[in-house]
Amino acid sequence: AQSVSQHNHHVILSEAASLELGCNYSYGGTVNLFWYVQYPGQHLQLLLKYFSGDPLVKGIKGFEAEFIKSKFSFNLRKPSVQWSDTAEYFCAVTANSGGYQKVTFGTGTKLQVIP
Amino acid sequence: EAQVTQNPRYLITVTGKKLTVTCSQNMNHEYMSWYRQDPGLGLRQIYYSMNVEVTDKGDVPEGYKVSRKEKRNFPLILESPSPNQTSLYFCATKLGVGTLHFGNGTRLTVT
Numbered sequence: 001a002q003s004v005s006q007h008n009h010h011v012i013l014s015e016a017a018s019l020e021l022g023c024n025y026s027y028g029g030t031v032n033l034f035w036y037v038q039y040p041g042q043h044l045q046l047l048l049k050y051f052s053g054d055p056l057v058k059g060i061k062g063f064e065a066e067f068i069k070s071k072f073s074f075n076l077r078k079p080s081v082q083w084s085d086t087a088e089y090f091c092a093v094t095a096n097s098g099g100y101q102k103v104t105f106g107t108g109t110k111l112q113v114i115p
Numbered sequence: 116e117a118q119v120t121q122n123p124r125y126l127i128t129v130t131g132k133k134l135t136v137t138c139s140q141n142m143n144h145e146y147m148s149w150y151r152q153d154p155g156l157g158l159r160q161i162y163y164s165m166n167v168e169v170t171d172k173g174d175v176p177e178g179y180k181v182s183r184k185e186k187r188n189f190p191l192i193l194e195s196p197s198p199n200q201t202s203l204y205f206c207a208t209k210l211g212v213g214t215l216h217f218g219n220g221t222r223l224t225v226t
Contacts, residue, residue, distance in 0.1 A: 043217040046214045046215075092215075
């Protein structure tokens with residue numbers, strides 16, 4: 001069965017600082033990878049996704065993530081964070097599981113951006 | 116507009132009183148799923164449905180029931196709620212290998 005680890009539980013940054021959130025997954029086969037964002041009081045929204053091709057994917061609001069297959073990682077990055085990026089970020093993986101694309105989420109990373 | 120609609124948004128109930136949280140989608144997606152979100156635990160899948168009349172257990176199905184009698188609706192039923200089911204619940208749909216579309220959530224408190 002697949003699993004996802006997000007090692008940073010709570011990150012505090014000042015505006016304009018660079019961001020990198022770690023995500024590692026465990027699965028021996030082909031995976032699809034996602035980052036979702038949850039702004040305070042809201043539901044999860046897709047930030048970016050990787051299915052195949054260029055391992056560096058760009059998402060909305062200046063976010064990007066790099067898939068490194070050898071490290072089983074899909075870290076999220078942003079060069080310069082804004083106060084409005086304060087949210088909880090979830091990494092997710094889908095993998096074939098008996099014909100069903102099971103979605104597994106990490107435990108999330110809370111990002112607090114200080115003005 | 117593509118929507119996943121959950122009701123109610125907030126619910127406070129007492130132990131043992133049966134309740135239903137409704138979920139409805141207008142995207143004609145075959146796949147629907149329920150998750151619960153708890154601090155430090157992320158999202159955990161309760162049940163999912165691949166299509167009408169096809170449902171299966173997720174990672175934490177104990178204490179929950181679901182039904183999928185029609186494509187657009189996927190209600191979550193708690194026959195006898197307990198305080199450990201106090202949580203934030205999300206319904207989601209998905210098209211194929213695509214992204215999940217989430218509802219706005221239901222915050223349930225069981226006293």
